[in-house]
Amino acid sequence: MRALLFWVICQFLFSLTLAGQSPTANQYVGGEVCRKCHPNVWLNFYKNPHYKSVAAGNQAPEKTGCEGCHGPGQAHVQASGGKATIRAFSTMEPKQVIDACLACHSKDLSKANIRRSSHTLAGVACSDCHSIHRSPVPKFLLAKTQRDVCYGCHATVRSQFSMPFKHRVNEGFMECTDCHNPHGVPAPTWRMGARPRMVEHALANEEPCLKCHSDKRGPFAFEHPAVRVDGCETCHNPHGSTNSKLLRRPVVFTVCLECHNGAGNFGRQGDGIQILSAAHNMADPRYQNCTACHVRIHGSNADPLFLR
Numbered sequence: 520m521r522a523l524l525f526w527v528i529c530q531f532l533f534s535l536t537l538a539g540q541s542p543t544a545n546q547y548v549g550g551e552v553c554r555k556c557h558p559n560v561w562l563n564f565y566k567n568p569h570y571k572s573v574a575a576g577n578q579a580p581e582k583t584g585c586e587g588c589h590g591p592g593q594a595h596v597q598a599s600g601g602k603a604t605i606r607a608f609s610t611m612e613p614k615q616v617i618d619a620c621l622a623c624h625s626k627d628l629s630k631a632n633i634r635r636s637s638h639t640l641a642g643v644a645c646s647d648c649h650s651i652h653r654s655p656v657p658k659f660l661l662a663k664t665q666r667d668v669c670y671g672c673h674a675t676v677r678s679q680f681s682m683p684f685k686h687r688v689n690e691g692f693m694e695c696t697d698c699h700n701p702h703g704v705p706a707p708t709w710r711m712g713a714r715p716r717m718v719e720h721a722l723a724n725e726e727p728c729l730k731c732h733s734d735k736r737g738p739f740a741f742e743h744p745a746v747r748v749d750g751c752e753t754c755h756n757p758h759g760s761t762n763s764k765l766l767r768r769p770v771v772f773t774v775c776l777e778c779h780n781g782a783g784n785f786g787r788q789g790d791g792i793q794i795l796s797a798a799h800n801m802a803d804p805r806y807q808n809c810t811a812c813h814v815r816i817h818g819s820n821a822d823p824l825f826l827r
């Protein structure tokens with residue numbers, strides 16, 4: 520009998536140690552309690568991917584359910600509400616929001632990438648793009664459709680995707696996240712030392728373009744360093760362009776002559792980027808469309824001059 524009593528006392532003390540706090544500190548009360556005063560939020564919550572234990576009560580409330588994000592609710596309930604008694608996102612700094620969400624999501628999202636992303640550095644937080652309680656879209660709790668979320672802050676990008684030649688994002692064939700990761704990317708710099716622009720490049724540091732344009736992937740027996748080293752954006756506008764093939768310039772040769780002007784000591788032989796031989800008569804319109812002859816401009820397995 521005394522042994523049993525001792526055991527019960529031990530269990531009680533042990534549970535206190537586990538909680539790591541005195542019984543008077545703010546406690547978890549479970550999501551069911553929130554229902555009385557926040558019926559609108561509560562009633563829709565069963566559809567939320569964060570719904571696990573609100574009703575079932577079979578899991579620790581700090582894992583999912585209301586208090587997983589809003590923190591322990593006892594003080595809030597005892598005070599019959601108030602923003603100061605609970606973690607109210609409407610009063611939180613971007614950094615606090617990010618910390619609250621990453622408490623769980625650092626398993627599926629990389630903390631390091633998020634912290635150094637241009638979005639975090641500019642004070643953009645999870646709740647600027649995600650709406651936990653009022654998401655109108657079926658996936659990922661986004662505050663609006665994906666492109667409307669992004670266009671809300673990136674108006675110039677919207678106009679780029681309305682140009683005559685463009686990737687069909689506005690038409691719904693592609694999304695920003697086919698090329699970007701709004702949660703940040705691993706590399707602090709990328710390509711020729713440029714900012715990574717949150718361009719997704721997880722697989723072997725490869726450009727996202729190659730997921731779809733796989734014929735440009737190589738490796739080729741004869742690489743064009745402009746493609747392999749500088750990257751697709753050297754010659755193409757990734758979003759949209761007034762020039763066909765999304766080129767940065769209206770005529771092909773002006774793209775090429777930016778580099779093929781004899782400057783520098785770059786390249787395989789260290790003798791600079793080849794200047795054109797006299798045979799290339801620029802006054803002759805025939806020579807202005809370089810890719811009419813240099814057809815394998817993205818790399819060739821047959822010819823070092825990309826002629827076939």
Ligand code: HEC
Nearest residue numbers: 550553557560561564569584585588608609646650651652
């Ligand atoms: C995944 C984290 C998360 C969970 C889980 C969560 N909330 Fe929220 N809640 C938020 C965020 C973030 C906001 C700020 C508004 C927004 O971004 O949607 C918020 C806002 C609120 C608000 C302010 C009013 C409003 O509607 O915006 C109330 C009240 C609220 N939550 C109650 C609850 C209740 C009750 C539950 C459980 C049924 C719950 N929350 C579960 C993250 C969460």
Ligand code: HEC
Nearest residue numbers: 552553556585589592596599600601602605606607608609
């Ligand atoms: C006794 C009623 C009552 C209960 C129970 C209650 N709340 Fe509240 N809650 C309120 C009131 C009233 C406010 C409004 C405070 C204000 O706007 O100043 C509020 C505000 C909030 C806010 C801040 C909203 C904002 O503007 O950002 C959150 C978050 C919240 N409640 C979550 C919860 C959660 C989670 C639970 C369950 C653990 C809960 N509440 C239980 C009455 C209650």
Ligand code: HEC
Nearest residue numbers: 617620621624627633638643644645647648659665696701
């Ligand atoms: C700039 C907007 C933006 C911000 C800021 C943002 N997200 Fe996202 N998030 C998105 C978009 C867009 C998707 C959908 C991705 C897709 O369609 O593949 C997404 C998807 C997700 C997903 C589900 C898919 C996945 O990638 O695992 C989770 C979880 C998520 N976000 C959590 C967060 C958290 C936590 C934060 C804050 C640390 C955050 N997000 C900040 C835009 C954003």
Ligand code: HEC
Nearest residue numbers: 568569581582583587588619620622623645649658659660
């Ligand atoms: C208590 C842990 C916890 C916290 C805190 C938390 N989440 Fe989640 N989140 C989850 C779980 C669990 C899932 C469901 C994952 C699954 O089903 O694979 C989830 C799923 C998501 C998804 C994916 C939705 C989908 O449709 O796939 C998004 C987006 C998301 N959370 C955003 C957030 C944001 C934003 C915050 C901060 C306001 C946050 N979460 C805070 C645990 C949490």
Ligand code: HEC
Nearest residue numbers: 666669670673676686688693694695697698716718752757
């Ligand atoms: C086809 C791939 C692709 C798609 C789709 C795409 N982007 Fe981009 N985006 C890029 C690349 C690549 C860069 C980097 C360009 C560079 O470095 O010159 C970039 C750059 C950017 C920049 C930085 C621009 C600057 O000049 O600083 C923003 C902002 C941006 N994208 C937003 C968006 C938004 C918003 C969407 C969706 C509406 C989107 N992007 C869709 C590939 C894409």
Ligand code: HEC
Nearest residue numbers: 637638641643647668669671672695699701714715716717
């Ligand atoms: C709340 C406003 C906001 C939303 C929503 C938003 N962004 Fe941004 N975005 C910013 C700010 C601010 C910057 C930093 C601008 C800068 O540093 O020049 C930025 C920068 C970027 C950059 C350029 C990164 C760089 O290094 O230059 C890309 C790419 C980008 N955002 C993509 C997206 C995509 C994709 C979405 C939608 C999923 C999105 N953004 C939604 C505010 C936003």
Ligand code: HEC
Nearest residue numbers: 686687693697698727728730731732751752755757764765
């Ligand atoms: C999600 C798949 C996908 C990704 C990622 C992608 N593209 Fe595209 N791209 C397409 C499709 C499909 C077309 C066909 C044109 C259309 O949609 O109208 C296209 C068209 C093009 C064209 C014009 C071709 C023509 O014949 O007019 C160029 C150039 C191009 N993409 C370059 C890029 C570059 C550079 C990137 C990376 C920044 C990229 N693409 C990423 C799917 C993709």
Ligand code: HEC
Nearest residue numbers: 728729732735745746750751753754755764771810816817
């Ligand atoms: C040195 C400049 C340059 C670079 C770098 C470059 N391209 Fe191109 N690309 C061109 C030119 C010029 C054309 C137009 C060819 C024509 O009209 O015959 C073109 C055409 C295309 C086309 C449409 C025609 C076709 O061949 O399918 C796609 C798609 C394309 N490029 C994708 C890419 C991708 C993906 C990358 C990066 C891996 C890339 N380009 C890098 C110059 C370049």
Ligand code: HEC
Nearest residue numbers: 744745749753774775778786787788792793809813823824
């Ligand atoms: C970003 C700079 C850049 C651009 C733009 C560029 N190239 Fe190149 N190109 C190079 C470099 C670097 C080499 C390699 C030179 C070497 O290895 O000595 C090269 C090699 C070549 C070669 C093979 C001859 C040689 O010297 O190895 C041809 C042909 C060529 N480029 C044609 C073109 C054409 C046509 C265009 C326009 C569609 C173009 N290039 C655009 C940088 C560029």
Ligand code: HEC
Nearest residue numbers: 772775779793794795796798805806807808809811812824
């Ligand atoms: C009518 C076909 C044709 C056109 C158009 C053409 N080339 Fe060439 N190119 C060749 C041939 C053939 C060679 C190899 C023999 C030579 O050097 O003349 C060559 C060689 C080259 C070389 C290697 C160095 C050299 O000059 O021998 C470069 C670089 C080059 N071309 C770039 C260009 C650029 C840039 C354009 C557009 C302004 C262009 N080519 C237009 C046929 C063409």
